[in-house]
Amino acid sequence: MAEYALELTNLSRHFHLKNGAFKEPTLLKAVDGISLRIRPGETLGLVGESGCGKSTLAKMILGLLEPTDGDVLINDKMRGASSRLSMSRQLQPIFQDPYSSLNPRKTIEQIIRLPLQLHKIGDANSQQRAVKDICDLVGLPERLLKNYPGQLSGGQRQRVAIARALILKPNILVCDEPTSALDVSVQAQILNLLMDLKKELGLTYLFISHNLGVVEHLVDRVAVMYRGKIVEQGTREDIFQNAQHPYTQALLSSVLTPEPALGLPDVLDSSAWNQAS
Amino acid sequence: MSDATGSNLSKEQLLLPAVPEWRRMMNRFLGHRGLLMGSIILGLIVVLAILAPWLAPHDPYLQNISQRMIPPVWHEKGSWEHVFGTDKLGRDYLSRLLYGARISLTIGLSAALISGLIGTTLGVLAGYFGGRVDAVISYIITTRLAMPVVLVALAMSALVGGSLQMVIILLGLLLWDRFAVVARSTTQQLRDAEFIASAKVLGASTTYILVRELLPNILSALIVVMTLEMAHAILLEATLSFLGLGVQPPMPSWGLMISEGKAYMFFKPWVIAIPGIALMVLVLAINLVGDGLRDMNAPEGRN
Numbered sequence: 064m065a066e067y068a069l070e071l072t073n074l075s076r077h078f079h080l081k082n083g084a085f086k087e088p089t090l091l092k093a094v095d096g097i098s099l100r101i102r103p104g105e106t107l108g109l110v111g112e113s114g115c116g117k118s119t120l121a122k123m124i125l126g127l128l129e130p131t132d133g134d135v136l137i138n139d140k141m142r143g144a145s146s147r148l149s150m151s152r153q154l155q156p157i158f159q160d161p162y163s164s165l166n167p168r169k170t171i172e173q174i175i176r177l178p179l180q181l182h183k184i185g186d187a188n189s190q191q192r193a194v195k196d197i198c199d200l201v202g203l204p205e206r207l208l209k210n211y212p213g214q215l216s217g218g219q220r221q222r223v224a225i226a227r228a229l230i231l232k233p234n235i236l237v238c239d240e241p242t243s244a245l246d247v248s249v250q251a252q253i254l255n256l257l258m259d260l261k262k263e264l265g266l267t268y269l270f271i272s273h274n275l276g277v278v279e280h281l282v283d284r285v286a287v288m289y290r291g292k293i294v295e296q297g298t299r300e301d302i303f304q305n306a307q308h309p310y311t312q313a314l315l316s317s318v319l320t321p322e323p324a325l326g327l328p329d330v331l332d333s334s335a336w337n338q339a340s
Numbered sequence: 341m342s343d344a345t346g347s348n349l350s351k352e353q354l355l356l357p358a359v360p361e362w363r364r365m366m367n368r369f370l371g372h373r374g375l376l377m378g379s380i381i382l383g384l385i386v387v388l389a390i391l392a393p394w395l396a397p398h399d400p401y402l403q404n405i406s407q408r409m410i411p412p413v414w415h416e417k418g419s420w421e422h423v424f425g426t427d428k429l430g431r432d433y434l435s436r437l438l439y440g441a442r443i444s445l446t447i448g449l450s451a452a453l454i455s456g457l458i459g460t461t462l463g464v465l466a467g468y469f470g471g472r473v474d475a476v477i478s479y480i481i482t483t484r485l486a487m488p489v490v491l492v493a494l495a496m497s498a499l500v501g502g503s504l505q506m507v508i509i510l511l512g513l514l515l516w517d518r519f520a521v522v523a524r525s526t527t528q529q530l531r532d533a534e535f536i537a538s539a540k541v542l543g544a545s546t547t548y549i550l551v552r553e554l555l556p557n558i559l560s561a562l563i564v565v566m567t568l569e570m571a572h573a574i575l576l577e578a579t580l581s582f583l584g585l586g587v588q589p590p591m592p593s594w595g596l597m598i599s600e601g602k603a604y605m606f607f608k609p610w611v612i613a614i615p616g617i618a619l620m621v622l623v624l625a626i627n628l629v630g631d632g633l634r635d636m637n638a639p640e641g642r643n
């Protein structure tokens with residue numbers, strides 16, 4: 064078995080933002096030299112506010128975006144060294160928005176079956192059976208297979224996305240805010256499902272969220288991201304009981320604010336910041 | 341009571357779509373008066389065109405000098421022998437009108453298919469790849485938009501000579517701009533959708549992604565453009581034929597019929613009124629269908 068399921072070394076992605084025809088483009092370091100390691104079977108929570116670069120990081124891991132610098136290693140092999148097909152059998156995404164992640168013109172069955180077809184696994188019969196099995200696994204009623212995504216609820220759609228991600232039996236899932244587009248009541252169901260699947264299949268998760276509260280009960284370790292960098296990393300206990308960095312403390316107290324819209328308490332003024340770094 | 345079966349089903353799982361998709365589409369179709377009327381008229385014209393060989397009372401090419409310029413049946417000198425009368429060569433006007441519908445529909449459909457293929461390919465590539473590909477294709481689109489269609493069509497058909505095939509190819513090569521613009525913008529909206537990203541991660545080829553994932557989602561917008569361009573092509577064919585640069589005599593194109601009748605229009609107005617009204621009704625029906633399809637696809641119209 065690989066030593067690390069996922070290893071990022073000094074991963075960076077910069078964007079040149081154009082400011083009109085005559086001004087110099089500004090450089091945005093969306094991801095700035097991130098190194099992370101996740102052991103097989105481990106769940107790492109990656110937390111940070113919106114716009115700090117989490118999705119950019121996930122896209123690079125998934126091969127959807129070329130890094131400016133640094134490497135992604137999946138099961139100890141360089142991403143890019145092997146084909147997309149073989150990479151996709153090891154690592155699959157769960158995206159944020161189940162309304163955008165399912166092709167509205169395909170039936171649920173076609174959507175879940177597509178990975179098997181693209182990878183030419185089994186014949187029509189065995190593919191159909193595999194689709195039914197995976198639906199059982201993720202708690203998706205079989206009668207929905209002939210329906211279109213538009214006829215399903217958000218939670219059901221996210222179950223479809225999970226089924227599609229798991230049907231190739233990958234060992235790593237990259238979940239980019241998998242519940243933040245769902246109703247609060249449904250969020251817990253999807254989180255529980257992800258945890259059950261982890262136990263049952265021994266999956267490794269990179270679990271991305273802007274909300275520390277969401278990851279609290281799921282993760283083994285937490286990495287806190289701020290403006291493209293990891294500012295603090297530790298076990299769940301370290302982070303939740305003994306956060307060192309003021310940004311982590313700010314995130315923690317924001318979990319306690321009654322409404323998410325209230326945002327971060329204003330502790331990010333420069334004095335507190337400088338003390339810590 | 342629900343304990344036995346319902347305990348492990350969540351509430352969301354119990355929510356069932358009550359009406360199947362095709363039923364809903366059917367209801368919306370029937371509820372849209374313009375679409376319904378347009379479809380009926382267009383369907384009728386298509387059926388008449390297809391059945392022309394069996395429905396036409398006379399050979400549309402058969403000249404009969406002794407039977408020239410007979411007025412239609414509602415005229416006092418008209419007869420049931422020639423319901424819409426005859427033209428200056430004594431050919432039966434109704435038969436020519438029926439065969440003319442075939443020409444209009446063939447040209448409309450073929451030209452719109454050719455231009456649809458060109459425009460969709462260009463637009464999808466520009467929208468999907470962006471960057472330099474988009475810059476080049478956008479330049480081509482702009483160049484095409486800067487050309488006056490009628491003028492170019494006239495010049496080209498004067499150069500290569502008119503015929504049914506030429507008109508189809510010419511219009512097919514000229515009318516793709518709206519397809520390209522619509523395909524480009526709809527593709528841009530979808531290119532970053534997560535279902536496309538998911539197919540990429542799975543290792544799907546770019547061709548698969550464009551044809552099987554993206555295209556079905558922009559098709560409804562393209563079909564609306566298709567109806568517009570069909571009507572456009574039909575009118576342009578009539579224009580070209582009217583000017584003698586399109587379909588050539590003795591073919592019964594409606595534009596040509598109007599052209600051949602124009603010398604008589606002050607004394608025998610029906611020679612241009614009949615093909616003129618036919619043209620108007622056909623274009624109107626196609627536009628009604630196009631508008632209706634656009635409404636059906638509009639998200640705010642969803643029930």
Ligand SMILES: Nc1ncnc2c1ncn2[C@@H]1O[C@H](COP(=O)(O)OP(=O)(O)O)[C@@H](O)[C@H]1O
Pocket residue numbers: 078091093111112113114115116117118119120
């Ligand atoms: N393709 C892009 N071009 C330019 N800027 C981008 C692009 N993608 C992301 N960004 C910028 O990078 C930053 C990080 O974005 P993102 O990774 O989506 O953040 P998060 O997922 O943490 O909310 C944002 O400021 C965003 O505007």
Ligand SMILES: [Mg+2]
Pocket residue numbers: 117118119239240
């Ligand atoms: Mg994000």
